[in-house]
Amino acid sequence: MNMLIIYTYPNHNSLNFAFLQKVLKGSKENDNIKEIQVLDLYEEGFNPLLVFNEQKRRRDMHKDPSIEKYRQQLTWADKIVFIYPIWWGRPPAMLLGYIDQLFASNFAYKDKKGYFPEGLLKGKSVVCVSTMKGPALYPFFWLNNAHKILMKRALFNFVGIKKVKFFEFGNMENPKGNQAKKMEKVYTYFKKVAN
Template sequence: MNTLVIYTHPNHKSLSYAFLQEVIRGSKENGKIKEIKVLDLYEEGFDPVLVFNEHKRRRDMHSDPALAKYREQLIWADQIVLVYPIWWGRPPAMLMGYIDQMFASGFAYKDKGGLLPEGLLKGKSVVCVSSMKGPAHYPLLWLNNSHKALMRKALFNYVGIRKVKFFEFGSMESPRGKHAKKLQQVYRYFKTVSA
């Protein structure tokens, strides 16, 4: 199994970075994970801004040469892992900009003229590891589970990815946030995950 980890946080001293290290550590100890690649969007200098004009058209985004290496990474990956904080009830703008550009028509899905498209990324799995300041049940009780609905239904199911797992950790700025326990939980998962 090839694992692509997409890390989205500007600070390498953050809790998100600590979660990234546990994803990597667990994956390296998992005999079923053949290779792991990490894409740090901030360190990469990924440009999340969409530009459409007479030279760049939205319908051509699936073949934009500037995005070729990122498309190759997604094709290569059997498992896609997203590590990010939840800000304002959703992933950071940097990650959303990546999603806007990478999960384009003609690459991630194909319109068939009906209600739903054909997902072109079938057979892959996704794990979202996210943390937030608010309590763990905040997205469910106050936001109607919008974060998970956005990621699972509006994005991954749409492009054919059915296996989506969430680690959505709340109260992470509290000294009672049980950081060590949650970091260990992520490590154990990636040490044993098989697909």
């Protein structure tokens, strides 16, 4: 399988970057993973701002030439891995800007009669590796699981991706946050994952 990793954190001297290294290490030791591409949104200088005017219309985002290479990456990938912190109960604005532009009508989904569209990214799978300062159960109890609902139901299921796995790691700024154990869990998963 082909795997695209979308890394969203502005500092390479960070725990998020360490998780990226564990994902890469496990994936390179996995015979099921044929090729890996890494998209570092900050290093890439990705522009998360949406611009709509007379020349650039929302309904044409699916063919915007400035983001064609990112569409090609998503088309190529069988598994998409997102690595990011959870800030204010949701992914960073940089990642949300990427999602706003790439998961566009007529590329990621197609409108049809009824309430739900036809997802055009069927057959792909997603893994979200996210970190947060607060306790791991904070999003579940305090925010009604908003992060997972946003990512799985409002985004991935909407575009046809049904297989979604989450690693939500809390207490990441705590010296007793079991960071090494959590990184080993991610490494082991990617070393063995089959699809």
